[in-house]
Amino acid sequence: MIEDKNQQRTQLGDLGEFGLIDHLTKNFKIKQKSTVKGIGDDSAVLNFENNKVVVTTDLLVEGVHFDLSYMPLKHLGYKAIMVNLSDVYAMNAKATQVTVSIAVSNRFPLEALEDLYAGIETAANIYKVDLVGGDTTSSNTGLLISVTAIGAINANNEVYRNGARPNDLLVVSGDLGAAYMGLQVLEREKEVYKVNPNSQPDLEGYSYIIERQLKPEARQDIVELLSDLNVKPTAMIDISDGLSSEIIHICKQSKVGCDLYENKIPLDPQVISTCEEFNIDSTMVALNGGEDYELLFTISQDDFPKIKANPNLTIIGHIKEESEGLHLVTRADTRIPLKAQGWKNFND
Amino acid sequence: MIEDKNQQRTQLGDLGEFGLIDHLTKNFKIKQKSTVKGIGDDSAVLNFENNKVVVTTDLLVEGVHFDLSYMPLKHLGYKAIMVNLSDVYAMNAKATQVTVSIAVSNRFPLEALEDLYAGIETAANIYKVDLVGGDTTSSNTGLLISVTAIGAINANNEVYRNGARPNDLLVVSGDLGAAYMGLQVLEREKEVYKVNPNSQPDLEGYSYIIERQLKPEARQDIVELLSDLNVKPTAMIDISDGLSSEIIHICKQSKVGCDLYENKIPLDPQVISTCEEFNIDSTMVALNGGEDYELLFTISQDDFPKIKANPNLTIIGHIKEESEGLHLVTRADTRIPLKAQGWKNFND
Numbered sequence: 001m002i003e004d005k006n007q008q009r010t011q012l013g014d015l016g017e018f019g020l021i022d023h024l025t026k027n028f029k030i031k032q033k034s035t036v037k038g039i040g041d042d043s044a045v046l047n048f049e050n051n052k053v054v055v056t057t058d059l060l061v062e063g064v065h066f067d068l069s070y071m072p073l074k075h076l077g078y079k080a081i082m083v084n085l086s087d088v089y090a091m092n093a094k095a096t097q098v099t100v101s102i103a104v105s106n107r108f109p110l111e112a113l114e115d116l117y118a119g120i121e122t123a124a125n126i127y128k129v130d131l132v133g134g135d136t137t138s139s140n141t142g143l144l145i146s147v148t149a150i151g152a153i154n155a156n157n158e159v160y161r162n163g164a165r166p167n168d169l170l171v172v173s174g175d176l177g178a179a180y181m182g183l184q185v186l187e188r189e190k191e192v193y194k195v196n197p198n199s200q201p202d203l204e205g206y207s208y209i210i211e212r213q214l215k216p217e218a219r220q221d222i223v224e225l226l227s228d229l230n231v232k233p234t235a236m237i238d239i240s241d242g243l244s245s246e247i248i249h250i251c252k253q254s255k256v257g258c259d260l261y262e263n264k265i266p267l268d269p270q271v272i273s274t275c276e277e278f279n280i281d282s283t284m285v286a287l288n289g290g291e292d293y294e295l296l297f298t299i300s301q302d303d304f305p306k307i308k309a310n311p312n313l314t315i316i317g318h319i320k321e322e323s324e325g326l327h328l329v330t331r332a333d334t335r336i337p338l339k340a341q342g343w344k345n346f347n348d
Numbered sequence: 349m350i351e352d353k354n355q356q357r358t359q360l361g362d363l364g365e366f367g368l369i370d371h372l373t374k375n376f377k378i379k380q381k382s383t384v385k386g387i388g389d390d391s392a393v394l395n396f397e398n399n400k401v402v403v404t405t406d407l408l409v410e411g412v413h414f415d416l417s418y419m420p421l422k423h424l425g426y427k428a429i430m431v432n433l434s435d436v437y438a439m440n441a442k443a444t445q446v447t448v449s450i451a452v453s454n455r456f457p458l459e460a461l462e463d464l465y466a467g468i469e470t471a472a473n474i475y476k477v478d479l480v481g482g483d484t485t486s487s488n489t490g491l492l493i494s495v496t497a498i499g500a501i502n503a504n505n506e507v508y509r510n511g512a513r514p515n516d517l518l519v520v521s522g523d524l525g526a527a528y529m530g531l532q533v534l535e536r537e538k539e540v541y542k543v544n545p546n547s548q549p550d551l552e553g554y555s556y557i558i559e560r561q562l563k564p565e566a567r568q569d570i571v572e573l574l575s576d577l578n579v580k581p582t583a584m585i586d587i588s589d590g591l592s593s594e595i596i597h598i599c600k601q602s603k604v605g606c607d608l609y610e611n612k613i614p615l616d617p618q619v620i621s622t623c624e625e626f627n628i629d630s631t632m633v634a635l636n637g638g639e640d641y642e643l644l645f646t647i648s649q650d651d652f653p654k655i656k657a658n659p660n661l662t663i664i665g666h667i668k669e670e671s672e673g674l675h676l677v678t679r680a681d682t683r684i685p686l687k688a689q690g691w692k693n694f695n696d
Contacts, residue, residue, distance in 0.1 A: 041510075043436055044404070054391035055481060059483045086390075093391070135406050146449055
């Protein structure tokens with residue numbers, strides 16, 4: 001929405017493919033002991049010694065996953081890394097390396113890609129992951145980012161989705177629904193801007209939810225916290241598609257049921273007030289909004305004392321036998337079956 | 349060019365994202381001991397014990413890297429895997445896993461993606477790699493495939509680009525230029541088809557060069573052969589951008605020069621005859637054509653007796669001091685500086 005008309009524009013064609021990669025990655029430093037060889041050969045070479053390795057990959061496509069009219073490229077670079085690291089942390093692993101490939105049309109000048117890589121670099125520095133490979137190519141339309149993230153796990157510390165057992169507690173980090181409501185505010189301001197391009201976006205009072213949409217953080221800190229507390233979850237997943245969908249994944253793969261308590265779902269006050277403003281039910285947003293990148297996990301009841309006082313963690317339900325099904329227990333104490341709606345059907 | 353008008357068309361929207369991944373990957377079997385957990389969790393989990401790990405990634409974009417008017421989707425899936433495995437073998441490693449992400453527009457029916465994944469599955473079976481992850485998403489235009497390949501190396505067996513030393517021999521596997529000439533034939537037939545859609549493509553006599561373009565093989569066998577012969581190359585790279593460009597990479601990173609002998613460059617008779625037909629110099633095609641996916645490597649002269657009789661390997665030159673520069677020694681015994689032209693400037 002806010003475009004700098006004076007920005008410098010260097011055509012991508014002025015650098016070759018090798019020149020472009022070298023230019024964009026020249027400031028990246030190797031930080032992980034496991035990186036033997038990063039960018040510059042046919043493949044990266046990594047040495048994890050006796051650790052297990054986790055690998056995950058995600059594509060972000062312009063017009064599908066992001067809208068550059070309100071998503072700054074630096075934030076996009078940052079978010080592309082977060083989305084992938086979140087999947088590494090969801091295994092209870094430490095993130096160590098990423099590869100980043102981009103397909104980009106000629107309408108992007110070099111300076112735009114520098115912004116994108118500045119965001120990638122910031123994420124790599126904060127989360128201490130090494131950029132060890134990638135590919136840059138032209139596309140006929142728009143921008144596409146493909147990230148693969150790699151991580152390491154000591155011994156048998158990995159946590160799958162399939163380990164939840166009846167009576168386990170269902171726990172979530174942080175709060176939910178903010179990224180979705182941030183998107184609603186940004187979409188509304190985009191519509192205003194389309195009608196009157198001279199208007200300034202009115203984002204006052206929405207800073208938290210907009211930041212959750214534009215610059216999410218993957219919960220490395222929660223993996224470290226659980227390790228410090230000596231708690232190994234029985235099952236874990238990251239919340240990318242909405243709480244409902246992720247609970248269903250854990251229960252289906254663990255062959256268990258669960259009760260989720262509506263009144264326990266953690267919501268930021270800005271989510272509640274924005275939901276009121278947009279006349280949307282905040283529970284529906286938490287259940288189906290997605291893009292929260294919080295961790296959802298189950299723990300044995302024996303571990304309850306270790307986590308009960310932690311402000312980063314909320315117990316939102318408990319695991320039951322498979323035959324008892326999956327239910328949301330509402331504030332009115334009615335039990336309704338839990339369904340995954342996800343983004344698509346949200347406004348039906 | 350040859351479109352089956354009767355093909356079945358199932359809309360992608362009829363399956364959700366999870367349904368689509370499950371459907372496309374349901375036949376894939378785990379073959380590698382190092383794959384602890386494949387598709388189905390937030391990340392794959394791999395266990396390489398004390399082996400080092402190599403990682404490489406490549407993007408293939410419709411309209412840039414492939415043309416679906418003559419590239420069957422099954423071949424495209426196969427080639428997307430080959431392009432990446434080739435980079436694993438170029439490290440002297442064994443390929444073990446791949447992840448495959450695709451962005452695809454709605455114009456592709458499910459049956460098209462089934463063809464694509466049939467090619468991926470064939471490649472995975474023949475080369476014994478496990479598909480352990482990926483992402484499927486919609487795109488506004490066309491098809492994009494992002495593959496990450498992972499491999500393992502025992503002890504200190506990895507081979508980089510930077511280990512070539514003066515007096516080393518420069519060796520190449522297979523023959524060169526065929527993929528480029530195959531593309532020329534396919535492009536010509538496409539032009540004929542545009543003028544007369546009822547014409548049948550005339551591909552008689554071009555089967556080898558067309559197969560090299562549409563269904564290249566990565567040289568796993570050469571890595572195994574070198575191991576059997578007890579030869580560890582001093583430097584190695586795969587030939588994706590043309591012989592010139594790859595020799596320059598090795599020499600630049602190894603800080604050496606080289607002499608390349610024009611009369612030693614291995615050419616298939618079909619390449620020579622097609623070059624005559626198209627009035628293109630076959631040496632130029634070998635030097636700059638690209639997409640051969642052969643391995644180029646340097647070995648110590650001491651290893652010469654071990655490889656000299658092997659029909660898969662050709663000694664095409666030798667390494668010199670950096671100060672002596674990089675030269676092509678022509679059939680007329682003149683020395684011309686070696687330059688990388690690559691695809692783009694090829695017809696200038």
